[in-house]
Amino acid sequence: xxxxxxxxxxxxxxxxxxxxxxxxxxxxxxxxxxxxxxxxxxxxxxxxxxxxxxxxxxxxxxxxxxxxxxxxxxxxxxxxxxxxxxxxxxxxxxxxxxxxxxxxxxxxxxxxxxxxxxxxxxxxxxxxxxxxxxxxxxxxxxxxxxxxxxxxxxxxxxxxxxxxxxxxxxxxxxxxxxxxxxxxxxxxxxxxxxxxxxxxxxxxxxxxxxxxxxxxxxxxxxxxxxxxxxxxxxxxxxxxxxxxxxxxxxxxxxxxxxxxxxxxxxxxxxxxxxxxxxxxxxxxxxxxxxxxxxxxxxxxxxxxxxxxxxxxxxxxxxxxxxxxxxxxxxxxxxxxxxxxxxxxxxxxxxxxxxxxxxxxxxxxxxxxxxxxxxxxxxxxxxxxxxxxxxxxxxxxxxxxxxxxxxxxxxxxxxxxxxxxxxxxxxxxxxxxxxxxxxxxxxxxxxxxxxxxxxxxxxxxxxxxxxxx
Ligand code: TRP
Ligand code: ZN
Numbered sequence: 244x245x246x247x248x249x250x251x252x253x254x255x256x257x258x259x260x261x262x263x264x265x266x267x268x269x270x271x272x273x274x275x276x277x278x279x280x281x282x283x284x285x286x287x288x289x290x291x292x293x294x295x296x297x298x299x300x301x302x303x304x305x306x307x308x309x310x311x312x313x314x315x316x317x318x319x320x321x322x323x324x325x326x327x328x329x330x331x332x333x334x335x336x337x338x339x340x341x342x343x344x345x346x347x348x349x350x351x352x353x354x355x356x357x358x359x360x361x362x363x364x365x366x367x368x369x370x371x372x373x374x375x376x377x378x379x380x381x382x383x384x385x386x387x388x389x390x391x392x393x394x395x396x397x398x399x400x401x402x403x404x405x406x407x408x409x410x411x412x413x414x415x416x417x418x419x420x421x422x423x424x425x426x427x428x429x430x431x432x433x434x435x436x437x438x439x440x441x442x443x444x445x446x447x448x449x450x451x452x453x454x455x456x457x458x459x460x461x462x463x464x465x466x467x468x469x470x471x472x473x474x475x476x477x478x479x480x481x482x483x484x485x486x487x488x489x490x491x492x493x494x495x496x497x498x499x500x501x502x503x504x505x506x507x508x509x510x511x512x513x514x515x516x517x518x519x520x521x522x523x524x525x526x527x528x529x530x531x532x533x534x535x536x537x538x539x540x541x542x543x544x545x546x547x548x549x550x551x552x553x554x555x556x557x558x559x560x561x562x563x564x565x566x567x568x569x570x571x572x573x574x575x576x577x578x579x580x581x582x583x584x585x586x587x588x589x590x591x592x593x594x595x596x597x598x599x600x601x602x603x604x605x606x607x608x609x610x611x612x613x614x615x616x617x618x619x620x621x622x623x624x625x626x627x628x629x630x631x632x633x634x635x636x637x638x639x640x641x642x643x644x645x646x647x648x649x650x651x652x653x654x655x656x657x658x659x660x661x662x663x664x665x666x667x668x669x670x671x672x673x674x675x676x677x678x679x680x681x682x683x684x685x686x687x688x689x690x691x692x693x694x695x696x697x698x699x700x701x702x703x704x705x706x707x708x709x710x711x
Contacts, residue, residue: 280333280370285362287425291583291633294362295414296425297336300326303376304430305472307420310437310459311444311479313406318342319384322420331373334366337421338414340399342385344421349379363421387419393634396544403542405500406442406479410547410554413583413636416472426579427676429469436477437461443482445498447475447550449532466550468530469674471579476549478536489515489533496534496552500542503557507537510560517562517569517600524599525570526666529577529673535565548593550576562604563597570596578672585679586636587627591645598646613650616643623707628679648701655697656690664689 283299286292306323324337340361347354349367357364363381371377387400387409398415401408409419417424436444440460448466455461466475482498489495497511514533522528532551540558547554548571555564574596575589601607616622622643630636653661664686671685679702687693700708 280331280372282364283330283332283335285336287427289425289582289584291630291636292414292425294360295338296423296428297338297362299330299332299335300328300371300377300423302326302423302428302430304432305420305422306433306435308435308437309419309477311407311477313439313442313479316386316402316407317384318387318400318419320382320420322381322383322422324379324381324422325376326379326423327376328371328373332367332371334364335371335379337363337365337379337381338417338424339363339381339383339421340390340417341388342383342419345382345384347379347381350377351380354379361417381421383421390415390418393632394637396637401543403480403500403538405481406438407477408479408536408538408542408554409475409477410543410549411473411475412547413473413633416475419477420472420475422472424472426471426473426583427581429471429579429674429676431469432464432466432475434464434466434475434477435461436464436479438479441481442479443484443498445478445482445484445496445536445552447532447552449494450496468550468577470550470576471676474548474550474576476536476547476552476554478538478554480538482536485511489518491519493518493528494532494534496532497537498534498552499537500539500557503537503539503560507557507560510562510565511535511537513562514565514569517566520600520603521566521569521573521596524662524665525573525596526670528572529669530572533569533572535560535568548572548575548589563600566596566600567593573669577674578669579676581676581678581681583633583636584628584630585677586630587641587645587648588677588679588682590637590642591627591647591649594642594646595649598650609650609653613647616647617707617710619643620707622647626703626705628702644701648697651697651701652686652694655694656686656692660690 286294287296289295304325308321310319347356347365352368355366390399398410399418434446437459438444440455440458446464448464451463451465453462483501483504484498487495499507530551534552536554540556543556546559546564548568553568570593574592580586580588598609598612602609621639625640627640627645
């Protein structure tokens with residue numbers, strides 16, 4: 244039954260009334276034995292993407308089984324989503340763009356399916372009670388699409404010369420699996436990838452098994468720590484892969500396009516060293532694996548901090564950008580922006596990690612990086628905590644002015660307290676989400692003073708202040 248159909252609802256109410264013991268409530272919900280479910284909201288009202296994510300449930304785990312044929316570009320998949328209802332639910336939505344849904348079930352009972360734009364609605368046979376854990380299974384297939392964002396950048400499912408690459412910031416993961424695609428709902432993942440033998444497939448987390456049969460190779464991956472869906476990735480191609488470990492025993496897995504493998508090798512070998520330096524400054528690494536995916540220049544238009552395994556186009560695989568994407572594992576991935584408005588909390592710290600890298604490895608004090616950023620007009624287009632529109636979420640003020648905010652905090656509180664904040668902030672919100680208000684309150688708490696001057700001028704001020 245289409246849940247949007249009033250006639251259908253009226254028929255259901257009438258049928259229940261005939262059975263007796265049930266009443267229709269004033270708002271059109273149906274009371275059955277005291278439980279009345281209503282549809283979960285179709286979006287979480289993110290300030291920039293109001294329809295991303297869905298109301299009424301929290302996902303705890305995704306089990307994705309993906310079979311990809313690079314030649315045809317076709318994906319055949321099932322997604323098993325484990326979630327807890329946060330209200331009595333008669334129906335709920337998942338976000339999904341394109342592809343064809345063949346069937347869906349909730350707790351192994353077939354569910355009615357409806358599509359409208361990027362909203363997939365599942366209506367289970369029985370209402371789900373608030374607090375109950377349920378499992379929604381969706382079987383789907385098709386050629387996943389590339390999404391062009393408001394700023395013109397490409398994400399979603401990108402075809403490459405030898406396969407494909409999935410990028411999900413801010414919303415590209417809707418192109419390859421149904422889910423609650425908002426950063427506020429993090430979950431663990433099990434991902435199974437099946438590709439033609441001879442082609443490699445890689446994703447986030449730890450690879451737990453691999454087997455080959457009938458010309459197909461299947462690898463099984465586990466993402467044990469919560470992950471926002473925008474940080475999920477899949478790479479399919481003829482990669483040169485390398486598995487190793489850091490001195491402390493963290494598994495490292497890298498996958499590099501063969502045409503750029505030789506060029507990338509020296510910097511890939513530095514991942515353990517850069518991580519060890521970051522652990523000294525940012526605290527314990529939050530995840531159980533690391534690595535990188537390096538693609539040909541142009542296969543991706545930008546580097547991305549995909550969880551445990553950031554993606555780099557070869558021309559962006561530099562020490563500073565490596566430091567940036569690895570720093571995101573603490574800032575952005577472990578403590579994740581509560582909404583897309585809080586993206587500066589992720590990018591400002593990642594750029595500051597570049598400034599710290601330059602300070603500690605290249606004799607360029609962060610003060611010099613700050614002064615260079617201060618001088619650039621484009622960095623002053625808007626306050627980092629208030630991007631004017633979705634197309635500005637990845638503009639220079641979010642990155643450079645975001646880092647300037649971090650530097651002003653350092654100047655205000657001094658190095659000792661600053662490094663306490665640097666490690667304390669991701670530790671306090673480890674595997675969680677946090678807003679700008681959470682951050683300013685946290686900093687003031689640790690500093691023991693109010694920092695209104697920093698927030699008013701650097702975080703929220705409209706233009707460039709007089710040179711300090
Ligand atoms: N957030 C990415 C990083 O800093 C880069 C990125 C993602 C980006 N999407 C973008 C940059 C769109 C420009 C436009 O690592
Ligand atoms: Zn970044």
